[in-house]
Amino acid sequence: xxxxxxxxxxxDHPDAPPTRPPLDGSAEADLVVVGGxxxxxxxxxxxxxxxxxxxxxxxxxxxxxxxxxNGGFCAAxxxxxxxxxxxxxxxxMETLERLARENLDGIRATVARNAIECGWQDRGVIDVxxxxxxxxxxxxxxxxxxxxxxxxxxxxxxxxxxxxxxxxYLGGVWxxxxxxxxxxxxxxxxxxxxxxxxxxxxxxxSPVIALRPEGAGVRADTAGGSVRSRHALLATSAFPPLVRAxxxxxxxxxxxxxxxxxxxxxxxxxxxxRGRQGISDMANRFHYYRQTDDGRIVWGGYDAIxxxxxxxxxxxxxxxxxxxxxxxxxxxxxxxxxxxxxTHRWGGAIDTCSRFSALWxxxxxxxxxxVVGFTGLGVGASRFGARVxxxxxxxxxxxxxxxxxxxxxxxxxxxEPARWAGIQLxxxxxxxxxxxxxxxxxxxxxxxxxxLGFDS
Ligand SMILES: Cc1cc2nc3c(=O)[nH]c(=O)nc-3n(C[C@H](O)[C@H](O)[C@H](O)COP(=O)(O)OP(=O)(O)OC[C@H]3O[C@@H](n4cnc5c(N)ncnc54)[C@H](O)[C@@H]3O)c2cc1C
Numbered sequence: 001x002x003x004x005x006x007x008x009x010x011x012d013h014p015d016a017p018p019t020r021p022p023l024d025g026s027a028e029a030d031l032v033v034v035g036g037x038x039x040x041x042x043x044x045x046x047x048x049x050x051x052x053x054x055x056x057x058x059x060x061x062x063x064x065x066x067x068x069x070n071g072g073f074c075a076a077x078x079x080x081x082x083x084x085x086x087x088x089x090x091x092x093m094e095t096l097e098r099l100a101r102e103n104l105d106g107i108r109a110t111v112a113r114n115a116i117e118c119g120w121q122d123r124g125v126i127d128v129x130x131x132x133x134x135x136x137x138x139x140x141x142x143x144x145x146x147x148x149x150x151x152x153x154x155x156x157x158x159x160x161x162x163x164x165x166x167x168x169y170l171g172g173v174w175x176x177x178x179x180x181x182x183x184x185x186x187x188x189x190x191x192x193x194x195x196x197x198x199x200x201x202x203x204x205x206s207p208v209i210a211l212r213p214e215g216a217g218v219r220a221d222t223a224g225g226s227v228r229s230r231h232a233l234l235a236t237s238a239f240p241p242l243v244r245a246x247x248x249x250x251x252x253x254x255x256x257x258x259x260x261x262x263x264x265x266x267x268x269x270x271x272x273x274r275g276r277q278g279i280s281d282m283a284n285r286f287h288y289y290r291q292t293d294d295g296r297i298v299w300g301g302y303d304a305i306x307x308x309x310x311x312x313x314x315x316x317x318x319x320x321x322x323x324x325x326x327x328x329x330x331x332x333x334x335x336x337x338x339x340x341x342x343t344h345r346w347g348g349a350i351d352t353c354s355r356f357s358a359l360w361x362x363x364x365x366x367x368x369x370x371v372v373g374f375t376g377l378g379v380g381a382s383r384f385g386a387r388v389x390x391x392x393x394x395x396x397x398x399x400x401x402x403x404x405x406x407x408x409x410x411x412x413x414x415x416e417p418a419r420w421a422g423i424q425l426x427x428x429x430x431x432x433x434x435x436x437x438x439x440x441x442x443x444x445x446x447x448x449x450x451x452l453g454f455d456s
Contacts, residue, residue, distance in 0.1 A: 001258075001327055001342045006318050008069045009259040009298065009344040010185035015117070017189050019061060022205040023225040029055040029201075031393070032220045032227040034208045034242065035235035037067035038184070038379060039371060041191040042386035043233050045110070048198035050390075055227045056192075056200060057220060059207030063188035065237055066378070069348035071257065071288045071300050073125065073278045074380040075179040076104040079405070080356035080455065081377070082144040088355060088451065089405050096405065097148040103384045108180070110383075114197075116190025119183040119293045124151075124176035125278040128160065130168045133437040134282040142173045151176040164273040166333045174277065181278050181290055184379060211242045211368065218367040231393045234363075234370035235386070237378075238349035239312055243363040243370060248412035250372050251419065252312045252349040255456050256322045257300035258330065259292070259344040263337070268295065270336035284430040287329060296343070299330050304350070304427070304456035308420040317347045350376045354452045355410035358385040360392060369393045373410065376456040411452050426454040 005012065031047050033040045036058025044056045058064070078100045079085030085093050111120050129135050138154060145152035152175045155163065160172040192202055203222075210221045211232055218232045234242055238252035263271075273291065280288040280301070287301040303322045323345050331338060353359055353373030358381055362369050369392045371385040378385070388400045400406060413419045429443045440448070447453055 001323060001345070004258070004342040004345040006345060008185070008257075008346045008348070009292070009296070010072070010183055011063065011068045012344065013185060015186055015189065017193070020202050020204045023057060023203040023222045023227065025225045027055050027201070027225065027227045029053045029227055029229040030231065032057065032218070032229040032232045033235060034211070034220060034232065035065075035237065035239075036062040036188070036192065036202065036204065037065045037235060037237060038188060038191070038382035039237065039386055040233070040235035041188055041195060042383040043235060043389060044195040044200045044202070045191055045198060046386060047390055048195050048200040054195070054200035055229070056195065056202045057206040057208050057222060057227065058202070058204050061204050062192045062202070063185045065239065066348045066350060067188050068185040069257065069346055070184050070379055071278070071290060071298060072182045072184045072379065073179055073288060073290070074104070074107065074182045075125070075377055076100040076380060077178070077377065078103065078357065078381045078384050080375055082148060083141070084356050086144070092403055092405060093148070095399070095403070099384065099400070104180070104380055107380060107383055110194070111187070111190070114190060114194040116187060116194065118186040118190055119181070121181045121276065122177070123181055123275060123277045124174060125179045125280070126155070126160070126163065126172045126174045128172040128279060128281050129170045130281050131283070131437070132170065135171050137282055137438070138171055138173050145173070145175050145178060150178040152178075162272070163275055163277070164279065165271050165336070167335065168333050179278060179380070181276075182379065183293070208242060211364070213364050213367055218364055230367075232364070232368040233389055233393065234368060237372055237374075238351040241370075243368065245361055245363065246370055246372055249353050249359055249410055250351045251306055251413055251423070252310050253352040253456055254305040254316055254319070254347045255300060255350050255376065256303060256319055256326060256347040257298060257345070258323060258326050258342045260297045260299070261341050261343050262295040263297070263340070267337055267340065271334055283434045285434060287333075299326060301456070302326060302329060306420065306423045309416060310419075312349045316349070318345070319347055322347070350456050351378075352376070352454065352456060353410045354413060354454075356453060356455045357381070357405070359409055360385070360388055360406055361409065362392060411450065423454055430454070
């Protein structure tokens with residue numbers, strides 16, 4: 001760990017494109033997109049493909065935020081998992097799961113059509129039980145996946161350990177087609193190029209400092225210039241928002257990741273994992289892990305850190321105590337890899353909302369829209385989120401905009417200090433539930449009844 005570079009593995013890549021010039025002077029557009037993560041990029045690409053004049057303004061670099069720092073699990077689910085969707089929109093889940101499948105297919109097709117080299121792998125994901133009480137959850141999960149037509153196989157301990165060998169494993173569900181794995185930064189870089197090829201203009205190092213109505217449209221100002229546009233789409237995730245409403249619904253929660261050096265042939269042999277599936281465990285405080293193209297292991301999760309006041313700042317990208325804990329858990333899971341070194345360590349802000357899945361809204365009298373709140377599962381859902389936001393801006397009445405999930409907002413978080421206190425209480429209750437065979441105490445049961453929650 002001592003030598004691990006304090007930066008995201010995915011961004012530390014020779015394919016990283018040169019920085020695009022910042023906005024300099026004034027520009028005209030049909031749509032100005034604020035934020036160059038997956039949500040902003042999918043918006044820019046889809047709008048440019050419709051023939052709109054698009055300008056995208058990114059404050060730092062493309063993929064600077066969560067989009068360049070995540071685990072690269074590209075799940076079909078639009079609802080942060082089927083169980084969460086069924087709890088909130090039971091009547092819509094048939095439609096939402098069909099749209100989820102279409103969305104994942106759409107991402108795969110875009111990657112292929114634009115020859116985006118992003119290490120796309122249709123290997124599926126395995127959810128593993130490491131505690132006896134989780135075995136029952138696995139069975140429920142397999143049944144839910146199959147109900148919506150996904151190819152899911154329940155694995156007992158022996159079958160699971162034949163796939164990936166950890167002494168902590170008691171069983172698993174291998175969902176073969178409900179998620180892919182991707183290198184998220186290279187996906188972003190490829191989407192930015194594809195958007196430009198479709199006619200969009202992309203500026204980096206161009207933080208938008210003000211967004212205001214101007215005539216029938218909107219004006220986005222940066223230090224170097226301004227874009228006058230018919231519409232604006234805000235894709236700023238967990239970062240300080242340009243419209244106040246977002247602050248009520250979204251809190252930045254930091255999640256941390258380690259990456260190992262490439263495994264030797266003998267180390268690979270010791271753990272198996274020839275199927276290279278994505279893996280996560282079933283605890284409230286869960287780990288997610290996967291391999292990279294060059295045979296490393298990406299290992300993240302467990303801690304989800306909210307700081308009083310919800311600061312997003314570069315110094316929060318590093319948290320030694322979380323890295324130590326993650327390393328300890330790594331070697332408990334794979335004791336065969338004792339001595340393996342970590343080469344990268346980093347963190348990033350997740351845009352957590354109380355229902356764990358995207359929320360949409362309009363601002364500036366309908367001239368602007370926003371989509372935020374993906375809560376740790378936005379790699380795939382961001383394309384759908386962007387599509388819906390474009391529908392809303394254009395005033396289109398579609399199957400998507402009629403969804404209750406789209407029309408309704410989540411419950412807002414209270415202001416500070418109640419916000420911080422409530423999140424601490426909930427996190428402690430989730431940790432306690434993990435220690436007590438998954439049993440949820442009175443606080444969590446009350447939140448469940450209210451439809452409020454905390455996750456990453
Ligand atoms: C550690 C970690 C692991 C994760 N793992 C997974 C996973 O495996 N699978 C999954 O599905 N999801 C995962 N997620 C979540 C996923 O990364 C996000 O849901 C997704 O990337 C959100 O994309 P986004 O474009 O909305 O946000 P971001 O990628 O955060 O992009 C927002 C962008 O807006 C820019 N910006 C902000 N304000 C301004 C402004 N005023 N002007 C101009 N630009 C601005 C920022 O610089 C940033 O680039 C993870 C997240 C983290 C942090």
